[in-house]
Amino acid sequence: MWGRLWPFLLSFLTATAVAGPSLRRSSRELDAIPRLTISHDELVGIPYFKGPALNYSTLLLEEGSARLLVGARGALFSLNTQNISDGTHKEILWEVSPEMQSICQLKGKNNLTECFNHVRFLQRLNATHFYVCGTHAFQPLCAAIDAEAFTLPASFEEGRERCPYDPARGFTGLIIDGGLYIGTRYEFQSIPDIRRSRHQYTLKTEEAPMRWLTDAEFVFSVLVLESKASAVGDDDKVYYFFMERAIDEGYVNFPQSRSSHRINRVARVARVCKGDMGGKKILQKKWTSFLKARVFCHIPQYETLRSVCSLDADTAARTRFYAVFMLSTQWKTLEASAICRYDLADMQAVFTGPYLEYQNNGRRWGLYEGAVPEPRPGSCITDSLRSQGYNSSQDLPSTVLEFVRVHPLMARPVPPTRGRPLLLKRNVRYTHLIGTPVTTPAGTTYDLLFLSTADGWIHKAVVLGSGVHIIEEIQVFKEPQSVENLVISPMQHSLYVGGSSGVIQLPLFVCSRYHSCYDCILARDPYCGWDPSTHACTATATVPNKLNTSSSTALIQDIERGNHGCEGHTETEPPPPLKTRSVLKDNDVLLPCDRPSNLARALWLINGTVGLRDGQNGYRVGVDGLLVIDTQPRHSGKYDCYAEENGLRNLMISYNLTVQQPSARTAQVPATGSKAPASAPQAPAMPGVQLAPDVRLFYVLAIAALGGLCLILASSLLYVACLRGGRGGNRRKYSLGRAGRAGGSAVQLQTVSGQCPGEEDEGDDGEGTGGIEGSCLQIIPGEGAPAPPPPPPPPPPAELTNGLVALPSRLRRMNGNSYVLLRQSNNGVPAGPCSFAEELSRILEKRKHTHLVENLDESSV
Secondary structure (H helix, E strand, O other): OHHHHHHHHHHHHHHHHOOOHHHOOOHHHHOOOOOEEEOHHHOOOOOEEOOOOEEEEEEEEEOOOOEEEEEEEOEEEEEEOOOOOOOOOEEEEOOOOHHHHHHHHHOOOOOOOOOOOEEEEEEEOOOOEEEEEEOOOOOOEEEEEEOOOOOOOOOOEEOOOOOOOOOOOOOEEEEEOOEEEEEEEEOOOOEEEEEEEOOOOOEEOOOOOOOOOOOOEEEEEEEEOOOOOOOOOOOOEEEEEEEEEOOOEOOOOOHHHHOOOOOOEEEEEEEEEOOOOOOOOOOOOEOOOOEEEEEOOOOHHHEEEEEEEEEOOOOHHHOEEEEEEEEEOOOOOOEEEEEEEEEHHHHHHHHOOOEEEEEOOOOEEEEOOOOOOOOOOOOOOOHHHHHOOOOOHHHOOHHHHHHHHHOOEEOOOEOOHHHOOOEEEEOOOEEEEEEEEEEOOOOOEEEEEEEEEOOOEEEEEEEEOOEEEEEEEEEOOOOOOOEEEEEEEOOOOEEEEEEOOOEEEEEOOOHHHOOOHHHHHHHOOOOEEEEOOOOEEEEOEEEOOEEOOOOHHHOEOOOOOOOOOOOOOOOOOOOOOEEEEEEEOOOOEEEEOOOOOOOOEEEEEEOOOEEOOOOOOOEEEOOOEEEEOOOOHHHOEEEEEEEEEOOEEEEEEEEEEEEEOOOHHHHOOOOOOOOOOOOOOOOOOOOOOOOOHHHHHHHHHHHHHHHHHHHHHHHHHHHHHHHHHHHHOOOOOEEEEEEEEOOEEEEEEEEOOOOOHHHHHHHHHOOOOOOHHHHOEEEOOOOOOOOOOOOOOOOOOOEOHHHOEOOOOOOOOOOOOOOOOOOOOOOOOOOOOOHHHHHHHHHHHHHOOOOOOOOOOOOOO
């Protein structure tokens, strides 16, 4: 029911959430189906690493040294980025002692999940060392590890203000110029904070008289080089994305300002200046540049920020962010994932806009309409401020610092680019995303995203002007498990996926997967293009961000539309196969047709002109092919199966179907209930073979004796059966039970009520047998010869009758795709409701005794 109500519910919530209906698209337009599905069995030769640890959740890629550093539960690993499974890895075991685990357990923590050393922070510290922190059974520790030696140091640092206690808490951290910029919940009280440590100026967020962060869960942080090529001498900034608990907030130009709707948790983005030194008297050792703003994607009331990635953060003018939101309600009637894009320019405009002010009388946030002091509160030190004598944040006047102290929240939320999400995926929980820009031979740059799901799949998607196109979905792990981290190596053309069981290395592209020109351009992969000279789909890039100049000008691509460019380049493709099918009149036949992608639609033509629709004139169009029911002579002809995708038609297979009349020999078989002929044909006498009278008398006596013996045995058996039936009084149903026996256990057949037949008769005849031998049929282990095991079932045929290929018992549904599915279970009963399968089963059951045409040219009936 909810599947049908989804579009209406989503449209209603959308209309009430964000103004501007002209920018809105329906939920089905925002959804996308992966074009290809790659199962785990198809990942042949993919490097996979699994060490003596679990939870490979922290990844650090070092392109210069070609190493991938992995932080897991109780261990660190250094892997070769070219092949993570080549056996050249290094490892460090950093586990918790049994004494520490006991102390952790005494604190009430879970000894199966929490009382371990989960590595949460792993960053390059300097040219020779990297810095690592672990939860260490709720007593965090940090260490500087020599990158070359890759061994633990003799001493550790206290991780109280650098690492979370709880391994399940949100955490984000960066090392910038040797200083640690950490956002997490510190100390045992789990107080959220954004801090800078290992720095000349140690700073943190304010807690009184107004707490800047409330029950925050951090997701992501990034340094944006806004000072690079800045015309005003701006400072670099660190952006933090997180969820936090909020109270009523009245925003400008936002629907929430027109109501008193209370929002429990909201998504935020905050920023601080890298050159912030804190205040001199007010906000000492506190951020003077801290500002935060609301971030929304689609339905603000039901959004949970899950993951964020940034692209081109080294150039402020091109910096953009992609975020994954989980959409759900407390009734679980709405569950989906949304992908939104945010441009840095829109965030900068929000941070230079009006402020909100907390109003104690109304206990809510309202628009601040008073005067804003100068210099502007929360801004970084620029050339203009330096010319006025403000060389650092410690030179700012007290009025500015007091304003920052009580006005940390901006009045406008940060909207998504184009005012809407790029993708809205139903019944999919995205956990992480990572992206990389790819430049095509035509000079256009597209953002390629990799999104991980909660059950171990990766969706590869390209961002287009019209939304998101999911190129393929890949089953990364055979056993369903949540993907915990993603890292892209443009130099190695690899995607590294960290999960609970290990790390897998996937190629960013496999262009050889596409075998024709149309297949190559329909994929819309910016890494792949069709080369007319080699008649192959080849990669457009050989090194990071550089084109394959040898053939890039001749490569055919159509990323934006996905259906142009192959005209006149398909003459070298082999023709589709032509098969024949013969079937008797009034029977059924299935014409299989495999589609090349999940987006392709089967289109059937008869004799090249007449199109077929499902349910028309005895035709049923299913996911596996065309089923012709109750064939008649008019059904004979040529059937062409086309795969129609994105406006293109590709002929997949053709059939010549012939419907034949029943043969004369088949027609002479008498029907059930007809009269027998008057005289049956006599067998011809064999000359020279005659029996003597004495021999014939002997045969007659022998037959009579055997008949009498059979009669006596039948009478005896009938008497015994009647006698036992009289004792029981009525017929019983038996089930296999178990009874005790000296020296072992005995299995007996007893009644459904649990009583042995003798026990039930005890009250009737007074004999009181009660024992096992008296009235229960027993199967005693070790006594008698064991029954032979049943013979194994015969192997399933390669092809069923009427061209029906043996179908799998389970076929993955393509994320909401409404394909018709033919299913069968091991016992022959349909595994679930499926009208097409049920109808097919009834038809085949009805037809299984019909007579077939002899000597057919292909097995089809």
